[in-house]
Amino acid sequence: MNITRRNFISRLISGAAIIVAGVGGLLKPIFAFADRNVDAFNAETESDALSEFFPGLAVTPSDAITIGVHDLVENGAVVPIKVNTNLPNVESISIMVEKNPNPLIANFNLTPACAGFVATRIKVGEPSNITAIVKSNGKLFSTTKFIEVIEGGCG
Amino acid sequence: MASRIRIRTSTKDDLTTVQAILKHPMDTGNSRDPETGNMIPALFIEMVTIHHGDKEIMTCDWGRAVSKNPYLSFSFTGAKTGDTIRISWQDSNGNTESKEAVIQ
Numbered sequence: 001m002n003i004t005r006r007n008f009i010s011r012l013i014s015g016a017a018i019i020v021a022g023v024g025g026l027l028k029p030i031f032a033f034a035d036r037n038v039d040a041f042n043a044e045t046e047s048d049a050l051s052e053f054f055p056g057l058a059v060t061p062s063d064a065i066t067i068g069v070h071d072l073v074e075n076g077a078v079v080p081i082k083v084n085t086n087l088p089n090v091e092s093i094s095i096m097v098e099k100n101p102n103p104l105i106a107n108f109n110l111t112p113a114c115a116g117f118v119a120t121r122i123k124v125g126e127p128s129n130i131t132a133i134v135k136s137n138g139k140l141f142s143t144t145k146f147i148e149v150i151e152g153g154c155g
Numbered sequence: 156m157a158s159r160i161r162i163r164t165s166t167k168d169d170l171t172t173v174q175a176i177l178k179h180p181m182d183t184g185n186s187r188d189p190e191t192g193n194m195i196p197a198l199f200i201e202m203v204t205i206h207h208g209d210k211e212i213m214t215c216d217w218g219r220a221v222s223k224n225p226y227l228s229f230s231f232t233g234a235k236t237g238d239t240i241r242i243s244w245q246d247s248n249g250n251t252e253s254k255e256a257v258i259q
Contacts, residue, residue: 041218079222102220105221107215108213115231
């Protein structure tokens with residue numbers, strides 16, 4: 001892998017951020033918050049993020065998930081996205097953007113009280129596939145949608 | 156300090172839909188301050204928990220690519236008008252904030 005100055009600096013900074021986050025975590029009392037899977041969020045490819053986050057689980061494409069996002073987005077810094085699924089016993093919904101520096105964007109852990117729906121707004125750096133992954137009855141299902149981005153929003 | 160979490164709820168046929176805005180810069184650590192030219196360090200919400208009364212109904216793990224001032228919407232069943240919902244977050248520097256709202 002080529003190390004350019006830009007990505008060297010960004011790695012340096014993300015490394016420093018992890019240390020800061022770690023120290024912050026030690027100083028502050030931890031209340032309702034569980035540990036976050038840092039490696040999965042720092043992974044640089046979708047497959048690495050998946051294997052960190054859901055070790056040993058295969059992903060099956062599914063028609064039972066829909067991603068509500070515009071095909072053409074002007075401002076990549078704010079991309080509204082909705083994920084709906086009618087799969088049973090949804091345990092989590094995750095959103096990944098393939099071309100972002102860290103593809104795993106967000107993971108929502110649902111309980112049986114929740115409907116199979118989440119909506120949020122995400123940053124998308126360049127035209128990319130967006131994948132929603134739903135964990136249902138212990139298995140992973142996904143659907144993917146490509147979106148065009150005019151001005152990237154990962155700055 | 157006024158809370159920087161805004162919560163709106165609506166209930167229809169046992170399904171409560173929650174919409175929330177959490178005011179936060181969500182800095183990725185990849186951008187520069189336009190005035191000083193210095194890199195802005197990463198600072199973003201890492202975790203969000205949602206409680207209906209005392210019961211935790213949802214948790215979120217977020218990376219740095221959730222947009223500034225994150226919007227979150229979801230739906231759940233089993234709530235009555237007048238119940239409380241609480242949304243709490245923790246960011247990458249360990250700051251936390253929490254807000255309770257009455258379900259409409």
